[in-house]
Amino acid sequence: MSAISTDLVTARGLRKRFGAREVLQDIDLSVSAGSITVILGTNGAGKTTLLRILGLLEPADEGTVAYDGIVPGVSTVTYDASTRNPTQDPHYLPLRRRMLLAFQHPAIFSSSVLSNVMYGLQLRGVSRAEAEERSMAALREVGIAERARQHASSLSGGEAARLSVARALALQPRLLFLDEPSASLDPYGTKLLEDLLLHMRDDLGMTAVVVTQDIFEARRVADQVAFLHEGRIIEQAPRDDFFTHPRDDRTRRFVAGELLV
Numbered sequence: 066m067s068a069i070s071t072d073l074v075t076a077r078g079l080r081k082r083f084g085a086r087e088v089l090q091d092i093d094l095s096v097s098a099g100s101i102t103v104i105l106g107t108n109g110a111g112k113t114t115l116l117r118i119l120g121l122l123e124p125a126d127e128g129t130v131a132y133d134g135i136v137p138g139v140s141t142v143t144y145d146a147s148t149r150n151p152t153q154d155p156h157y158l159p160l161r162r163r164m165l166l167a168f169q170h171p172a173i174f175s176s177s178v179l180s181n182v183m184y185g186l187q188l189r190g191v192s193r194a195e196a197e198e199r200s201m202a203a204l205r206e207v208g209i210a211e212r213a214r215q216h217a218s219s220l221s222g223g224e225a226a227r228l229s230v231a232r233a234l235a236l237q238p239r240l241l242f243l244d245e246p247s248a249s250l251d252p253y254g255t256k257l258l259e260d261l262l263l264h265m266r267d268d269l270g271m272t273a274v275v276v277t278q279d280i281f282e283a284r285r286v287a288d289q290v291a292f293l294h295e296g297r298i299i300e301q302a303p304r305d306d307f308f309t310h311p312r313d314d315r316t317r318r319f320v321a322g323e324l325l326v
């Protein structure tokens with residue numbers, strides 16, 4: 066990460082409610098360009114919902130998100146809660162094309178593994194030949210090139226997770242959102258994923274926001290850590306500060322593996 070870092074994503078005052086339940090409250094979050102920000106939190110804390118809002122898959126009820134320097138030639142794209150359906154709104158299309166969200170159970174199209182990786186590239190206007198070349202290279206990097214012609218629905222959970230990472234590698238989005246990327250990976254797959262994540266940051270200049278419940282994974286990959294608890298960001302800090310000098314007692318207890326009630 067460069068010494069002078071700019072914030073690529075700045076969320077202010079995000080709130081989200083499902084029925085009577087307030088799932089996110091007054092969320093402020095900053096994501097520096099070229100960094101890996103890990104969102105840690107307990108089950109049901111709102112991590113996936115926050116990722117979906119930041120990734121423009123879900124509207125917030127209140128608040129704004131500024132995306133700086135993601136769309137070429139456009140300094141800032143601002144999202145606010147008056148947009149009811151950011152997924153459909155053409156205003157956000159150039160922004161969405163520069164972002165990729167990868168979920169624990171990736172959306173898999175009913176076609177070959179290779180086509181699943183190529184799809185995003187072709188959607189963005191990359192020629193078929195180049196898309197195939199980049200996709201095969203990505204599948205080799207994640208270790209499932211021999212599955213390229215196989216039907217994607219026949220992949221195991223861990224292989225599907227690798228397919229998600231291959232999509233990111235092939236596409237090289239400016240901003241990558243990963244939801245519990247190593248949840249179904251074996252130790253070798255987890256190491257591969259974490260190494261690729263660091264490679265994407267260091268060599269490809271990508272910025273990532275990673276949701277996990279695994280504090281050890283956060284220690285290994287994070288530049289910044291945000292702790293989300295019961296819909297609120299309790300603390301956001303550089304990794305070492307977060308783990309060695311947590312400011313909030315709930316963060317200290319979470320990091321120590323204690324039950325938060």
Ligand SMILES: Nc1ncnc2c1ncn2[C@@H]1O[C@H](COP(=O)(O)OP(=O)(O)OP(=O)(O)O)[C@@H](O)[C@H]1O
Pocket residue numbers: 083088106107108109110111112113114115278
């Ligand atoms: N579409 C929805 N409709 C109603 N409630 C929802 C919806 N999506 C999420 N929730 C609720 O919002 C809360 C936060 O869910 P979310 O998936 O964001 O949490 P999480 O931190 O990712 O949890 P986990 O670690 O268990 O995956 C949960 O109580 C969940 O039941």
